[in-house]
């Protein structure tokens with residue numbers, strides 16, 4: 001069992017290089033199953049969700065060579081399996097992309113039900129609605145999802161809910177379908193655009209990714225070779241933005257796309273922080289206590305739910321009382337109990353949290369309940385007076401590459417201890 005021991009009181013200063021986006025990588029890797037060839041994928045974040053995805057692809061017959069920590073060559077010419085093992089697919093959420101890709105490739109797949117962060121119920125009805133609209137037969141039972149289709153035929157699909165996963169999954173399933181598929185009420189996150197860009201680089205015909213309506217004209221085949229670099233991680237960049245403000249520091253965040261951060265930047269400016277756009281780098285700094293602000297999480301380009309816990313830490317030490325409304329997930333306030341153990345005054349009820357800012361947090365043993373809660377509590381430990389022991393850091397390692405090294409380079413006093 002590993003933990004992070006953090007001695008607080010540091011004002012973070014220096015520069016950090018952002019890794020490739022987890023939520024793009026865990027979709028683009030399964031998307032290679034639509035292809036029959038050899039492909040180089042670079043700027044891959046070296047995180048456990050990516051490693052598990054690669055394991056599953058190899059179980060299905062893909063050959064993967066790691067050229068460096070962040071680059072693989074994947075050969076998907078010989079995909080012979082059509083069963084992705086439950087013990088691996090249940091470890092994270094994005095395993096369901098295997099379904100869309102394998103339906104597109106061979107019309108048959110069985111996948112263990114996906115796992116992922118415990119954020120309340122995480123239905124997949126919109127994914128199934130999309131697959132069935134394209135002509136697939138989908139069955140869910142005994143902890144598995146099986147999908148079969150003799151032929152996939154393009155159609156129009158209106159998403160009842162704006163869903164990142166369902167938008168990407170339907171996109172994957174329709175790339176090689178006959179005719180045109182239109183996805184209405186599509187999600188618009190940067191990682192959706194990145195998946196579409198990857199598929200178009202490989203010969204797909206997808207238009208409108210990043211808007212509410214995505215059109216996919218089915219093609220007969222895709223390229224047999226190619227290379228692609230994953231987009232920088234919007235949420236990792238946002239996490240360091242929040243850390244700069246919480247610690248009254250000054251951080252140069254390199255290898256990011258500032259337009260993806262507009263909503264986070266707006267909130268940082270609102271609470272008295274400073275942001276300077278330097279192209280593929282942004283500078284974020286503050287030398288005073290943040291002021292209160294209200295947050296409502298929304299699909300992109302609204303305030304990202306994956307930044308809600310990190311901003312919760314900033315607001316927990318702000319001057320004044322803030323309201324956080326988590327509109328995407330049923331249960332994404334578990335971290336507030338841990339923060340209250342560090343001296344915060346947060347009352348969370350259903351999808352709303354009232355955050356009365358306190359002057360100071362104090363170190364304590366805290367437990368990460370999910371990936372972004374873990375990142376938030378790490379920031380809280382750096383801000384707090386005294387020592388914090390952060391447990392269940394396997395959650396953080398799912399989505400952040402070398403997290404403690406990146407913070408140590410900025411001056412944080414963090415040790416990873418194996419008990």
Ligand code: EPZ
Pocket residue numbers: 022023026093094117121122123124125126127128161162163164165166187305306328329371372399
């Ligand atoms: C993706 O999850 C991300 N994960 C999540 O990030 C992120 O919080 C979420 O999108 C929202 O941005 C990955 O990309 C691997 P959704 P996903 O489908 O696709 C409802 C992180 O920290 N819904 O956009 O599972 C759902 O209940 C993780 O990196 C349905 O009702 O999210 C939720 O209320 C945590 N039916 C809303 O839509 C469906 O079929 C948004 O979910 C699908 C979703």
